[in-house]
Amino acid sequence: MRYAGIVSAERIAGRSGVGAVMGSKRLKAISVDGTRALELAHEEKFKAYTKGLRQRFREHPVMGEKLRRYGTMGIVNTTNARGILPTRNFQRGHHPDGTKLSGEYLEGHGLVGVKSSCVHCPVACGRDVEVEGKGRVKGPEYETAALLGTNLDITDLAFGDAAAVSVAIKDIAHRRGLGNDLAEGVKRLSEKYGGAEFAMHVKGLELSAYDPRGSYAQGVEYATTNRGGCHVQGASMYMESTGPLTINPHSLHLKAELPVVQQNLACAINSMVMCIFTTYGVIPAAVHRMNPKSLRYRIIATLFEHSGPLYRWIMGLKAFPLLWFEKWLTFATGRTYSSGHLQEIGERIFNLERIYNLREGFTAKDDTLPPRILNEPLFAHQTAGHPLHLLLPRYYELRGWDASGVPTRKTLARLKVRT
Ligand code: SF4
Numbered sequence: 289m290r291y292a293g294i295v296s297a298e299r300i301a302g303r304s305g306v307g308a309v310m311g312s313k314r315l316k317a318i319s320v321d322g323t324r325a326l327e328l329a330h331e332e333k334f335k336a337y338t339k340g341l342r343q344r345f346r347e348h349p350v351m352g353e354k355l356r357r358y359g360t361m362g363i364v365n366t367t368n369a370r371g372i373l374p375t376r377n378f379q380r381g382h383h384p385d386g387t388k389l390s391g392e393y394l395e396g397h398g399l400v401g402v403k404s405s406c407v408h409c410p411v412a413c414g415r416d417v418e419v420e421g422k423g424r425v426k427g428p429e430y431e432t433a434a435l436l437g438t439n440l441d442i443t444d445l446a447f448g449d450a451a452a453v454s455v456a457i458k459d460i461a462h463r464r465g466l467g468n469d470l471a472e473g474v475k476r477l478s479e480k481y482g483g484a485e486f487a488m489h490v491k492g493l494e495l496s497a498y499d500p501r502g503s504y505a506q507g508v509e510y511a512t513t514n515r516g517g518c519h520v521q522g523a524s525m526y527m528e529s530t531g532p533l534t535i536n537p538h539s540l541h542l543k544a545e546l547p548v549v550q551q552n553l554a555c556a557i558n559s560m561v562m563c564i565f566t567t568y569g570v571i572p573a574a575v576h577r578m579n580p581k582s583l584r585y586r587i588i589a590t591l592f593e594h595s596g597p598l599y600r601w602i603m604g605l606k607a608f609p610l611l612w613f614e615k616w617l618t619f620a621t622g623r624t625y626s627s628g629h630l631q632e633i634g635e636r637i638f639n640l641e642r643i644y645n646l647r648e649g650f651t652a653k654d655d656t657l658p659p660r661i662l663n664e665p666l667f668a669h670q671t672a673g674h675p676l677h678l679l680l681p682r683y684y685e686l687r688g689w690d691a692s693g694v695p696t697r698k699t700l701a702r703l704k705v706r707t
Contacts, residue, residue, distance in 0.1 A: 358391025
């Protein structure tokens with residue numbers, strides 16, 4: 289099946305079919321073992337810094353409180369209130385019973401669970417839960433709740449209405465009956481049976497559970513990210529729709545700049561094998577506690593929205609530690625890193641992926657969104673869908689690509705990428 293994941297004891301690399309790639313090579317598993325200790329350039333500093341940061345993450349309102357307490361299902365009420373919770377295959381962005389899938393509701397209705405995490409993570413956004421007749425199993429998380437829940441108009445956790453979905457999932461895994469077609473993914477399914485206008489994918493990867501018509505930067509990110517409609521290759525929606533300090537998700541300001549910066553950052557920290565949630569701490573705890581209706585909050589949000597040039601200048605500085613990743617790298621390797629270096633490393637990775645895609649036949653035509661997202665309004669003030677056509681030229685320019693989305697020689701030379 290084309291979107292098979294790679295499963296470890298605790299977690300699944302579950303997007304874009306990396307398990308299918310392993311399967312195509314008849315590779316069943318990868319086992320890693322070793323005896324050599326990890327060598328760090330400045331071990332004591334690294335450990336002391338990590339210890340302080342772990343404490344900071346534990347005390348952070350999102351990482352230490354919300355994600356830790358409710359898991360990622362703590363996002364459901366936010367996206368539902370913001371009108372971007374996929375509902376009935378992205379026909380709507382709000383579900384009247386959406387709250388029944390929220391972490392807050394479930395905590396009061398038996399789904400307490402035991403926290404679980406990736407190795408050594410202080411956030412522990414996962415959980416194990418007891419299910420009658422099944423014993424202890426992995427608890428649901430946001431993407432599952434939204435895309436198998438409200439997006440299919442299912443909010444009944446008893447799974448009374450969801451029995452057919454449960455059967456379909458097993459049929460997909462075994463490629464039985466209709467499951468054989470569903471195992472091909474949305475893109476191929478729509479090519480076979482029709483319905484391209486409501487096939488919710490970009491470059492063949494199904495959209496994540498944030499409707500970009502209420503999160504314009506996230507839409508640019510879906511359209512341009514090299515692996516398709518993915519939210520963990522930048523997560524711009526955190527800055528405009530789901531985080532504590534959000535810029536106007538419907539304005540055009542910063543909606544080309546934000547994806548560039550976020551995608552570069554995500555490439556860099558993904559290559560460090562760090563979790564994207566660790567970037568959420570960039571917004572200080574004090575901001576989380578601010579009243580969004582207060583004048584102070586609105587001034588900060590407005591300044592942020594118009595901060596494109598300043599944003600780019602700061603991120604481009606080669607001696608400006610903005611996040612914690614630079615310090616980690618510096619202590620680990622003994623080489624001095626700044627946020628500017630991380631941006632450059634991420635940009636290099638992003639461009640390498642881009643020219644790989646171009647070589648494999650992708651073009652600017654693939655930097656798009658599903659017709660439903662582009663053409664159908666989601667909010668009362670919208671006359672059409674996402675304004676991608678207004679943002680894409682600016683995005684290409686910021687990336688140093690030509691009008692057809694190809695990195696220029698100058699850009700590749702600057703990044704020391706050889707073709
Ligand atoms: S590393 Fe990320 S996904 Fe894993 S438990 Fe921590 S916050 Fe959750």
